[in-house]
Amino acid sequence: MSKEKAFWPKFLPKLVIGAGMMVGGMWISANTADLQATLLEALGLPLDLGKTLAAIGVFLIVSPAIDFFYLQPLKEAIDDRSENLEKTFTEAEQLRSEMAEMKSGYEKQLASTEAQAREQIQAQIKEAQDLRKTLMSEASAAADDLLAKANDEITAEKLKALTELRVHVATLSIQAAEKIVGENMDSDKNRKLVDDFITSVEAKN
Amino acid sequence: MEFIGKSAITLVAASDGHHGPSFIGLMIYVALIVLAIFLFLGQAKKGMGERVFKNPFTQRFEQLYLFIENLCVGIIGSHGRKYVPMILTFWLIIFFGNATALFFSTSPTADLSFNLGMALISIGYVQWEGMKANGAGGHFKHFAGPSLPIVLAIFVTPLIFLIEIISEVMKNLSLSLRLFGNIDGGHQAVEAMNALGADFYVPIGMFLMPIKVLTVIVQALIFCLLTCVYLSLVTHHEEDHSHDPELAAAP
Numbered sequence: 122m123s124k125e126k127a128f129w130p131k132f133l134p135k136l137v138i139g140a141g142m143m144v145g146g147m148w149i150s151a152n153t154a155d156l157q158a159t160l161l162e163a164l165g166l167p168l169d170l171g172k173t174l175a176a177i178g179v180f181l182i183v184s185p186a187i188d189f190f191y192l193q194p195l196k197e198a199i200d201d202r203s204e205n206l207e208k209t210f211t212e213a214e215q216l217r218s219e220m221a222e223m224k225s226g227y228e229k230q231l232a233s234t235e236a237q238a239r240e241q242i243q244a245q246i247k248e249a250q251d252l253r254k255t256l257m258s259e260a261s262a263a264a265d266d267l268l269a270k271a272n273d274e275i276t277a278e279k280l281k282a283l284t285e286l287r288v289h290v291a292t293l294s295i296q297a298a299e300k301i302v303g304e305n306m307d308s309d310k311n312r313k314l315v316d317d318f319i320t321s322v323e324a325k326n
Numbered sequence: 327m328e329f330i331g332k333s334a335i336t337l338v339a340a341s342d343g344h345h346g347p348s349f350i351g352l353m354i355y356v357a358l359i360v361l362a363i364f365l366f367l368g369q370a371k372k373g374m375g376e377r378v379f380k381n382p383f384t385q386r387f388e389q390l391y392l393f394i395e396n397l398c399v400g401i402i403g404s405h406g407r408k409y410v411p412m413i414l415t416f417w418l419i420i421f422f423g424n425a426t427a428l429f430f431s432t433s434p435t436a437d438l439s440f441n442l443g444m445a446l447i448s449i450g451y452v453q454w455e456g457m458k459a460n461g462a463g464g465h466f467k468h469f470a471g472p473s474l475p476i477v478l479a480i481f482v483t484p485l486i487f488l489i490e491i492i493s494e495v496m497k498n499l500s501l502s503l504r505l506f507g508n509i510d511g512g513h514q515a516v517e518a519m520n521a522l523g524a525d526f527y528v529p530i531g532m533f534l535m536p537i538k539v540l541t542v543i544v545q546a547l548i549f550c551l552l553t554c555v556y557l558s559l560v561t562h563h564e565e566d567h568s569h570d571p572e573l574a575a576a577p
Contacts, residue, residue: 143353150349169439172352176434176443179356180419183363187418188411191367195384195391198374205377 128189135181142178146171291315347432355434359422390417394550401554402561409557412451413550420444420505420549424542427509428535435545436510441502448553449498456560465560469494497556501549508545512538 149157150171161168294315347355366383373381379388394414398406420435427433434440456465471486473479516531516538523530 147349167438168442172349172437172439173443176440177447180447183360184415187367187415191371192411192414194371194374195387
């Protein structure tokens with residue numbers, strides 16, 4: 122609206138002058154045809170100065186109207202487009218640099234994360250190895266204990282078996298002797314004899 | 327009453343031996359081309375709101391604008407952009423005026439009076455811009471040619487000044503007669519060739535249409551080109567020397 126307000130004060134004088142020239146041209150064309158014919162046709166020029174004046178008048182009116190209503194909007198549209206393109210390119214450049222920055226940040230972060238992960242894995246491996254050593258030493262100690270216990274038990278069982286065997290052998294020997302001798306021997310007395318015999322045999326062995 | 331009647335007849339009917347339409351006829355043609363121009367520009371303006379111009383009229387108008395801008399900047403220099411509105415208006419009026427000649431028996435630009443009007447505006451505008459660029463004194467001093475020793479200046483300078491003034495006046499005739507000759511000459515040639523084939527009912531003149539189309543474009547271009555050249559001659563002192571880095575650096 123303000124643009125149109127600015128246009129009219131500039132355009133109005135040209136419009137008035139242009140219209141005046143058109144009317145003046147019409148008057149000249151209508152009233153000086155004979156004079157012009159005498160003067161200009163003598164020079165061989167097919168001229169009507171009224172038309173010339175009117176043509177200038179038309180130009181004076183048309184020129185600013187074309188400029189204001191069509192040329193300036195076109196220039197503005199072209200300028201806007203160029204500005205938009207420039208803005209878009211600037212934004213794209215900015216985004217590209219931001220992307221590059223982010224990429225480098227991510228790469229750094231990734232490298233740092235990888236290093237941390239590697240450290241953690243190493244720490245875990247070390248911890249696991251320590252644990253393995255501890256467990257192995259504990260297992261070894263437990264195995265040694267069990268072996269010792271087993272040895273003790275074996276010794277005890279061996280002793281027990283030997284005792285039982287001795288008793289059994291003694292009983293069998295007595296029973297055999299009873300059968301051979303044919304008399305009922307005093308058991309306690311005979312048993313002592315067998316035990317002494319067995320003890321002497323063990324001592325020899 | 328008789329006077330008014332005679333005047334009215336003069337406005338409506340062209341005088342004997344006078345080329346081109348009558349005053350009213352010319353104004354009707356002018357109204358037609360102005361209407362065609364505004365219809366074209368109106369259609370072009372509809373597509374100006376788009377981010378990318380898809381409207382074919384807008385595209386053509388933009389191409390025309392860029393063409394004229396290149397013409398002005400190429401010939402006049404970087405300050406030539408301010409003359410684009412004037413040159414573009416010349417182009418539109420003369421091109422549409424010439425194009426009318428392709429469809430009708432005559433056209434505004436086939437009338438020497440109309441062309442003289444355009445030439446007077448062109449040369450008048452050139453003088454005005456010359457005075458704005460160099461000052462009135464500087465501009466008219468330019469017509470006097472180079473500064474000469476006083477003895478020579480007394481005789482030669484007025485002569486150069488007179489020749490330059492005649493040259494400036496002749497530019498009007500040159501611009502208007504060239505346009506008139508080409509467009510009206512095209513009509514005359516077509517009519518003459520049609521007359522040759524009239525007995526056989528063959529419009530031989532139609533074979534000249536491609537040349538006429540070319541003339542329509544070329545004559546509009548020549549008028550604008552010459553106006554740019556004249557503007558360049560009177561305004562090149564204004565900026566070019568000061569903006570030329572080599573000249574500015576020279577002692």
